Amino acid sequence: MNEPAPEHRRVAAVAPGLASLLGYRARWLGRDVTAGLVLTALLVPQGMAYAELAGLPAITGLYTSILCLVGYAVFGPSRVLVLGPDSSLGPLIAATILPLAGADGDPARAIALASALALITGAVMIIAGLTGLGFVADLISRPAMIGYLNGLALTIMVGQLPKLFGFSVDAEGFFGDVAGFVTGLGSTVPAALAIGALGLVLIVVLQRYLPKLPAVLVVVVLSIGATALLGLAARGVDVVGPLPQGFPPLSLPDVRLSDLLLLVPGALGIAVVSLTDTISTASSFAAREGRTIDGGREMTAIGAANVGAGLFGGFPVSTSGSRTAVAAQAGARTQLTGLVGAAAITLILLFVPGLLRDLPQPTLAAVVIAASLSLTDLPATRRLFRVRRAEFVLSMTAAIGVVLLGVLPGMAVTVALSAANVFRRAWWPYRTVLGRAPGLPGFHDVHSHPHAERLPGCLLLRFDAPLFFANARTFREWIDELVHVDPDVRWVVIAAEPVTDVDTTAAEMLRELTAAFERRGRRLVFAELKDPVRRTVERAGLTGAVDATHLFPTIDAAVAAFRDLTGASWRSPDRAVGPAEDRTDG
Structure with a gap:
């Protein structure tokens, strides 16, 4: 295929239609x-x-x-x-x-x-x-x-x-x-x-x-x-x-x-x-x-x-x-x-x-x-x-x-x-508790898998949106409600892969939540946190509260660390999924 002449390329850059017509073929005319x-x-x-x-x-x-x-x-x-x-x-x-x-x-x-x-x-x-x-x-x-x-x-x-x-x-x-x-x-x-x-x-x-x-x-x-x-x-x-x-x-x-x-x-x-x-x-x-x-x-x-x-x-x-x-x-x-x-x-x-x-x-x-x-x-x-x-x-x-x-x-x-509508989805995103479904690799939404196994003392959560000023309070209230329902929780593990950003308002909320958890002997843990988001967290000064012991590359790694620490074993849920554990979007 012949390369177009420089003049033709210049015309095409400004007027592509005209350039196309300059290369017109007679057989198309009819x-x-x-x-x-x-x-x-x-x-x-x-x-x-x-x-x-x-x-x-x-x-x-x-x-x-x-x-x-x-x-x-x-x-x-x-x-x-x-x-x-x-x-x-x-x-x-x-x-x-x-x-x-x-x-x-x-x-x-x-x-x-x-x-x-x-x-x-x-x-x-x-x-x-x-x-x-x-x-x-x-x-x-x-x-x-x-x-x-x-x-x-x-x-x-x-x-x-x-x-x-x-x-x-x-x-x-x-x-x-x-x-x-x-x-x-x-x-x-x-x-x-x-x-x-x-x-x-x-x-x-x-x-x-x-x-x-x-x-x-x-x-x-x-x-x-x-x-x-x-x-x-x-x-x-x-x-x-x-x-x-x-x-x-x-x-x-x-x-x-x-x-x-x-x-x-x-x-x-x-x-x-x-x-x-x-x-x-x-x-x-x-x-x-x-x-x-x-x-x-x-x-x-x-x-x-x-x-x-x-x-x-x-x-x-x-x-x-x-x-x-x-x-x-x-x-x-x-x-x-x-x-x-x-x-x-x-x-x-x-x-x-x-x-x-x-x-x-x-x-x-x-x-x-x-x-x-x-x-x-x-x-x-x-x-x-x-x-x-x-x-x-x-x-x-x-x-x-x-x-x-x-x-x-x-x-x-x-x-x-x-x-x-875009803002609403970010303001009230889908969020859920995760569990281990027998026969399926990975961790799954307990709403879709109500019989998924739970790990006593460990809450696995997923929040499908960036954390920013509009949903920071929603995020904290959701976690507080879940912890209130199950006061024996020691670790809250956030599957953070869907969290594509953390703004300063959300960073301050995480600092306060982490400090509140530490005072009660609990830990807020992040798994699968993206590198750009992690750097944002570090620039926001959260590394003092959310240090390396709170960050894990995968959910499996976070779960394994919790089990090594507590010896907890997976077990079937004692009750169905409640409204505090899952909320669908629209």
């Missing part, structure tokens, strides 16, 4: 062009629908699709990943820009705010990619994200129902949307409901039973044909109308500094969701080819795509798993697929802007509702309920937070809940 045209059929209606979901004119969805495809084709490391307007970002964008756009809902101001939001989001993601801050996406646990997306899907569906029924409501919040929809049912346009509901059913059915067929394209073509043939516009069905011809110029959005500051929280929320989507989607498709991803480069590329969209009247974008799957199924080999899609959309805007003028608004609502259904993961929610109730509660709380508080506060709640 598949890439076909996949690009298939992708266009999905990008156009979804881009328009998600733009309206974000509270923006439909045309901005097409501008955004073009620029993000070009941006990722140049800077993206993945050969098949597809970017574009996304249903999960639409409500976040709307929640950020619409309060700033004013009561009159000036479209030009909304577009300027959305473009500024894309630029800020892009800057955040580029910085995250270059500095390794992408770990922020890990702040959202999977159960919390499942709940967030379930709540988001519900709010999207409720918000789109009026459009599906042919009327509009002016309300704020989930319950305002519900009340407005119920109140407005008397204004339902039968033709609008018919075309929208049939479109929704057809999308769901085709996606379920004919997944290789472009369901959205089929529904869009049929609905446009029905509108023209049946004169649905004359029957009260709102249609998209002719799109503006041409392409917006390169420009910076005209917004005030005060607006920029108010856009930052929304940009951070969008960046976190987009990063989470991108890493999971990119990893999934890379794994199919036996490759790994470069998270930093992916984030930088998504950031560049957002900047590109923001400079041409677009709004924030993210990776799309469904569109990436469509491109892959259609045979896409490189990012030329995205460039073909961008070129096709550009040609539509330049030469046939009236192509979609008869597209019914209820059909766009059906596209968005179908997308929101794909956001939900009810099987995963049921698994959480069966496997771990604490994480099920966390997931449901995240969903309720989105519904009750709104999308942006719900995003903050989701991140907070994920962080709180």
Whole structure:
């Protein structure tokens, strides 16, 4: 295999997508062009629908699709990943820009705010990619994200129902949307409901039973044909109308500094969701080819795509798993697929802007509702309920937070809940008594092995977390309780392999506990203490209290030393495991 030229390596370091295209092979062209045209059929209606979901004119969805495809084709490391307007970002964008756009809902101001939001989001993601801050996406646990997306899907569906029924409501919040929809049912346009509901059913059915067929394209073509043939516009069905011809110029959005500051929280929320989507989607498709991803480069590329969209009247974008799957199924080999899609959309805007003028608004609502259904993961929610109730509660709380508080506060709640869950596990970790199970080597949890043998006068304990300020008191109270139950205990042996750290608060607690034990003729012993933790203990000045006689390399060594000292023998337990001896986590 030939080594790439130095020039090629330099290009790849800055723009991996462009470097890949420079090494393009002619035999890939047919598949890439076909996949690009298939992708266009999905990008156009979804881009328009998600733009309206974000509270923006439909045309901005097409501008955004073009620029993000070009941006990722140049800077993206993945050969098949597809970017574009996304249903999960639409409500976040709307929640950020619409309060700033004013009561009159000036479209030009909304577009300027959305473009500024894309630029800020892009800057955040580029910085995250270059500095390794992408770990922020890990702040959202999977159960919390499942709940967030379930709540988001519900709010999207409720918000789109009026459009599906042919009327509009002016309300704020989930319950305002519900009340407005119920109140407005008397204004339902039968033709609008018919075309929208049939479109929704057809999308769901085709996606379920004919997944290789472009369901959205089929529904869009049929609905446009029905509108023209049946004169649905004359029957009260709102249609998209002719799109503006041409392409917006390169420009910076005209917004005030005060607006920029108010856009930052929304940009951070969008960046976190987009990063989470991108890493999971990119990893999934890379794994199919036996490759790994470069998270930093992916984030930088998504950031560049957002900047590109923001400079041409677009709004924030993210990776799309469904569109990436469509491109892959259609045979896409490189990012030329995205460039073909961008070129096709550009040609539509330049030469046939009236192509979609008869597209019914209820059909766009059906596209968005179908997308929101794909956001939900009810099987995963049921698994959480069966496997771990604490994480099920966390997931449901995240969903309720989105519904009750709104999308942006719900995003903050989701991140907070994920962080709180990590802290909870460290605060109240799993801890247990160990014993010797006949026929099994080593020492085992007496909760799982209630008939495990105990060593009289010696408590073997395991605490599955680092010792730090939040759980130091819990640790001491747990040991004090066990010793109170069995006052004949002489040694307490801590199986310290899971204890990955000891902070100064915990070190002081250990000093006090060791001194208290010594006064009563007891000893606190550590086995399997990691070298870095041992050095921390030494730096904390505990070596005077916890000296070499309190430290053993293995549990076996500690047990052997105790037996040599006391002559104790293993015996079966006299009673079952009590609540003080074991506590499970969630």
